[in-house]
Amino acid sequence: MPELPEVETVKRGLDPYLTGARLSDTRIHRANLRYAFPDDFTKCLDGATVLRLERRAKYILAHLDTQAVWVTHLGMTGRFQIDHSADALGHYYHQVTPDEKHLHFQTVATKPDGSRARIDFYDPRRFGFMLLLTPDELYSAKWYASLGVEPLSDDLDAHYLLSKAKGRTLNLKALLMAQGGIAGLGNIYVCEALYRARLHPDHRAADLTAKQAQALVEGIKSVLSDAIAAGGSSISDFAATSGELGYFQHRFCVYDRKGKACLREDGGVVERKVHQGRSSFFCPKCQK
DNA sequence: CGATGCCCCTGAGAGC
DNA sequence: TGCTCTCAGGGGCATC
Numbered sequence: 001m002p003e004l005p006e007v008e009t010v011k012r013g014l015d016p017y018l019t020g021a022r023l024s025d026t027r028i029h030r031a032n033l034r035y036a037f038p039d040d041f042t043k044c045l046d047g048a049t050v051l052r053l054e055r056r057a058k059y060i061l062a063h064l065d066t067q068a069v070w071v072t073h074l075g076m077t078g079r080f081q082i083d084h085s086a087d088a089l090g091h092y093y094h095q096v097t098p099d100e101k102h103l104h105f106q107t108v109a110t111k112p113d114g115s116r117a118r119i120d121f122y123d124p125r126r127f128g129f130m131l132l133l134t135p136d137e138l139y140s141a142k143w144y145a146s147l148g149v150e151p152l153s154d155d156l157d158a159h160y161l162l163s164k165a166k167g168r169t170l171n172l173k174a175l176l177m178a179q180g181g182i183a184g185l186g187n188i189y190v191c192e193a194l195y196r197a198r199l200h201p202d203h204r205a206a207d208l209t210a211k212q213a214q215a216l217v218e219g220i221k222s223v224l225s226d227a228i229a230a231g232g233s234s235i236s237d238f239a240a241t242s243g244e245l246g247y248f249q250h251r252f253c254v255y256d257r258k259g260k261a262c263l264r265e266d267g268g269v270v271e272r273k274v275h276q277g278r279s280s281f282f283c284p285k286c287q288k
Numbered sequence: 289c290g291a292t293g294c295c296c297c298t299g300a301g302a303g304c
Numbered sequence: 305t306g307c308t309c310t311c312a313g314g315g316g317c318a319t320c
Contacts, residue, residue: 002313034296034315058314076313077298102298125297127314143316170291179315186313235313236300276292279311292320302310 002058002074004184005152005227005248007240010080011055013241017082017117018050018062021109028105029096034075034129037105044068044132045107057147057183070140075127082241084117090229104128124237141270147183156182158213165213167203170209172216173201173275186219188233188255191281193219195254200287201273201280226251254281260284 149155196219232246268285
């Protein structure tokens with residue numbers, strides 16, 4: 001679920017509770033998500049203060065005052081839930097009940113003014129993960145160093161996109177899904193950006209013209225900005241840290257609209273096709 | 289090296 | 305109602 005707009009929404013939801021807060025009472029309820037939790041994970045978080053929260057691609061980075069970075073990836077179904085009720089604060093140590101079998105991580109964040117919040121992390125499919133690295137380890141890690149540009153920054157422009165597309169035999173769907181080119185796009189927003197740019201997912205990257213590249217850059221930036229403004233897309237289980245749902249899913253033009261009329265009213269009907277095992281949706285009439 | 293297919297995991301929804 | 309099948313926002317790894 002979580003692509004850049006959803007991760008950004010989560011990061012913004014965490015920010016008022018985590019930035020400047022001291023962590024304590026950290027607990028993990030199973031040894032691993034996608035990967036094993038780091039050794040001494042809870043011990044390293046407890047007592048640390050969060051200096052700064054940052055989103056990079058689909059990762060949330062919490063820079064701690066202990067020369068460590070707490071990295072979280074939400075995978076497909078990872079979800080942070082903030083509980084700042086007095087009741088929650090009295091129950092850090094409650095036994096995880098069967099209906100909470102996907103509650104894997106908890107911590108308590110205390111701000112300098114004494115206000116506290118418990119932060120819970122749920123992840124049914126367990127494709128998410130948490131890491132604890134020094135800044136050096138993070139910045140030199142291959143997976144991190146190979147991330148492409150942030151799509152909402154000025155680093156993404158038509159010139160950059162053309163440089164990534166030049167000579168490549170893959171199609172635009174695969175090009176935009178690859179995190180090493182543009183980081184943070186996922187299945188939904190790639191489909192929507194291609195629609196906005198009137199480009200077909202099977203369009204060969206190498207055939208992209210300067211004009212098309214410019215349209216695609218604008219499509220990417222606009223769809224991501226619009227989605228962030230809407231609080232992300234809540235398809236099945238995405239929710240903000242407050243439990244609030246995003247509403248960008250109501251603005252999808254093609255995603256999950258197979259068989260429905262193209263919103264451009266050009267007589268086209270949205271089709272679904274599988275690329276690399278993921279569904280693509282597009283209007284064959286206006287996307288070329 | 290580039291491109292593609294498969295796999296990790298659980299749950300929801302469709303169809304019978 | 306209850307079973308079985310398909311599919312889901314991500315990304316890493318094996319293979320050609």
